[in-house]
Amino acid sequence: MFNKNITIGILGGGQLGKMTLDVANKWGLKVNILDADINCPSSKFCNNFIQGDLMDYNSVMNFGNDVDIITIEIENVNVQALKDLEKKGKIVFPQPGIIETIQDKSLQKKFYLENEIPTSSFQIFKNITELKSFIISNKISFPFIWKASKMGYDGFGVKKVSNIEEVNQLKDCHCIIEELVDIKKELAVMVISSKSGEIKNYHTVEMEFNKNSNQVEYILSPANISEKLSLEAENLAVDLAKKLKIVGLLAVEMFLNSEGEILVNEVAPRPHNSYHFSIEGSYTSQFEQLLRSILGIPLGSTKTIQNSVMVNLVGDDGYSGPASYNHFDQIIGIEGVNPHIYGKFETRPNRKMGHVTIINRDLNKAKEIAKKIKETVTINSKK
């Protein structure tokens, strides 16, 4: 495994790439990074940084030719290039076909339906014109959730739609609409699968969203639900990973509805914001598990070391420009507080600039500290 002659290539150099590099560097592994932005969080910490568009066939092909094992930290990548690299004998995990299914929400939804994975009901539309014709002929009623099939992230490309005016504001693209779920809680489970067939999962966590930005604000580990529900979510996630036959990480986001049913919302075949806590809170971090799974070595223990709450640090409203991080000195002395700053040069409203994991035996205490951090720390472009 610590073979100096193996080079890993990661498509994407954001914070997920950076935190994967932290483990790779701890292990003395060679990792190359491809990203369009030379100032991305990972560019300084890798063996070789290559600037290039992840959606561009030639960029991905050229990058892949120089490495032995290829993985991703974002699903919006050129899949055809990955398929062709696989044909040329490169190891590509997760498998390109699975990335292709997941990067299109309409294909994801179809997969759930065909494989008896519980999910909210949905309809697929080629464009807004087709969607409108269904509304006009009363085949669909308001309100509903609209999602662009491709390229959505962090709440972009997702909207609750209540009337025809709001339909007119939607982007004209291939899309799905989903029935509204009466959401009691949002949950996530991370599954790790190896080529050898080894499969492990972390325990269920709970995601609390910011109501304004529709972004995850807090992650509670473990989720504040019954052991039975927690296990049900874990079994569902593992079942889905097995049906996908994925090698690598699979983050499964789920809804717990008011009737106590668990429905799969969507998945990501890579490290996920909801498991950042695993760096400090678990025996093995999700980033280490990614490396273990693609290297084909035994997976690490997914057991918890301590309860934790993760709070995302996003750019303040009203500021775009060189980032300034403020008031950390007021929270850094609290026991169990672990800040992570991604090193993005510019802040923007709601841009993920870092996170803090608070470990504490008492989850409520950890949540209190997380709230205090959210109220104290600011990220803006003030001098």
Next chain:
Amino acid sequence: MFNKNITIGILGGGQLGKMTLDVANKWGLKVNILDADINCPSSKFCNNFIQGDLMDYNSVMNFGNDVDIITIEIENVNVQALKDLEKKGKIVFPQPGIIETIQDKSLQKKFYLENEIPTSSFQIFKNITELKSFIISNKISFPFIWKASKMGYDGFGVKKVSNIEEVNQLKDCHCIIEELVDIKKELAVMVISSKSGEIKNYHTVEMEFNKNSNQVEYILSPANISEKLSLEAENLAVDLAKKLKIVGLLAVEMFLNSEGEILVNEVAPRPHNSYHFSIEGSYTSQFEQLLRSILGIPLGSTKTIQNSVMVNLVGDDGYSGPASYNHFDQIIGIEGVNPHIYGKFETRPNRKMGHVTIINRDLNKAKEIAKKIKETVTINSKK
């Protein structure tokens, strides 16, 4: 603290520098590194790497002029340059005068004597000729421990001397000789001090040495001694740090003799091999504490998360050349096993190439796993 306009400079780019960079990079801090070896473990992971001799006045001055805060990861540095940088308004921690005392074992010993710090009795000699004249006139009797006053490390520059033939093989330099201590255990305590006066210590750990190489092989956290002795060692270390008035880290190595007395052996004003376990085993790692103390922000909790054993991975006997790391796949699946590979290009007999920290509630179980790792993993230059 996360002020982008502050640059930290570290003298030395070995594994201690690299593990400090891990925290700095997690926090988005800018760190420059000075080291003579462009292939040193830290060169790829810092903001700016400068190649230069740490003992050379001009190298250190030039390096220091471009940063705001200067610290060390090795005590063999040009102290005059650090003093002059301090005069020019740079922040230098630990203070140059303290580094000067510590880098000379004869000055260290005098300091202990003058400050009533228990230590083994000793004598200082300008050179081997002077030492021999004392032996000839029967003022000294065999056996004794000989130490070069300066530039010793990892068992080099330290010898047990039993007869005049062995004296003739010693390096001719300023030296000390110490009476033999009937060592029951070797202990260490890490103390962290801030400019504000805040002072914290980790619990006492136990060092087990390899009898052939005289290098630390295992660290047991906590030490397998009574609570009373553990506290005594901690109080002694804190007392010493206070008397030195150091800002930064102070690793205090101690002997527990057969009469149950604790004697200070020597100290290091920097991160230390004996506290590597704190990365996984403690709320706050020693490397994070170093950054906290020199940045002047509150220190982190030194509390233990879980018991641990650290095992050093050194180059196999008989091999020098490009390093190959073998059989890790056989131990990587064991719960709580955390390998660190420093990324040194060449292995040499007994060269520190990495370490593994095993966390486990049961310290005996952790020790068993550590022994298995020592027996399994090899580091050599075989193809």
